[in-house]
Amino acid sequence: MTEKTLFITGASTGIGAETARAAAARGWRVALMARSADKLDALVEELGADRALAIAGDVTNYDDLTAAVDKTTENFGSIDAVFANAGRGLDAAGIAEGDRDEWRAMMEINVMGVLWTVKATYDALKASKGHLVLTGSVAGNIHLPGSVYGASKWFVHGLGGNLSEEMREWGGRCTVIAPGMVDTPFFETPKPDKLQPRDVAETVVFALEQPKRADVRKLTIMPTG
Structure with a gap:
């Protein structure tokens, strides 16, 4: 059992919440960041306040992220x-039918939100020679x-690939998890024959728990259905 701390964004539902459960079951302490405070509080009650910390915040707001990092290290x-892990998709696919406002909102989370998360946590990861995991996609x-x-x-x-090269200089690691279709709230209709969030969560924990000599840079997980 480990006594390390994992900071998760997009932690209130789906892959983020299941990763919190899987990591906590293996002894990790988990700091959970998302916009839905009520869902985070319920997850902390489930996992235990000695092991889990709820931090309401938005990954598109850099100040929210730095405050979350400070709260995590204090606790x-x-x-x-x-x-x-925080991310979102689009309702309107393609260019011709795509919605410009929807594109901007998605890019704020999927691109800038990832950058802000990396930037806000970088010094803490460097201090611990830690491990960064990014939610990619087969897409x-x-x-x-x-x-x-x-x-x-x-x-x-x-x-993720560029960060792997940078982080290895100080003993850190970076892994991109690339799932195929996952049955999450991401979709309006259930996808029961596709991957479940817990399947991706187990992949995340697998990467985290590899020996320090092993640098797992990308893992692809696909549904058999």
Whole structure:
């Protein structure tokens, strides 16, 4: 059992919440950041206040992130790993039918939110020689007709590879998790034959718990259905 601290964004539902459960079950302390304070509070009650910390905030607001980092280190002493998981998709696909305001809102989370998370946690990760995990997507590995969402995940994959090269200079690691379709609140209709959030969560924890000599840079997980 570990006594390390994992900071998770987008932690209130889906992959983020399941990763909190999976990590806590293995002894990690988890700092949970999302906009939905009530859902975070319920998750902390489930996991235990000695092991979990709820921090309401928005990843598109850098001040929210720096405050969350400060609160985490004050409560747990360090941040040993970060899961930059917050993200969103689009209702209108493609370019011709795409909505410009929706594009901007998605990019604020999927691109700038990831950058702000990395920037806000970087010093803490460097101090602990820690591990950064980013939620990518299979859509960031392939070309899909007019997919702006996919392009945002190409950014995440590129950033993750670049960060791996930078972080290795001081003993850190970076992993991109690239799932296929996952049955999460991301979709309006259930996808029971696709991956479940707990499947992705187990992949995240697998990467985190590899020995320090092993640098797992990308993991792709696909549904069999």
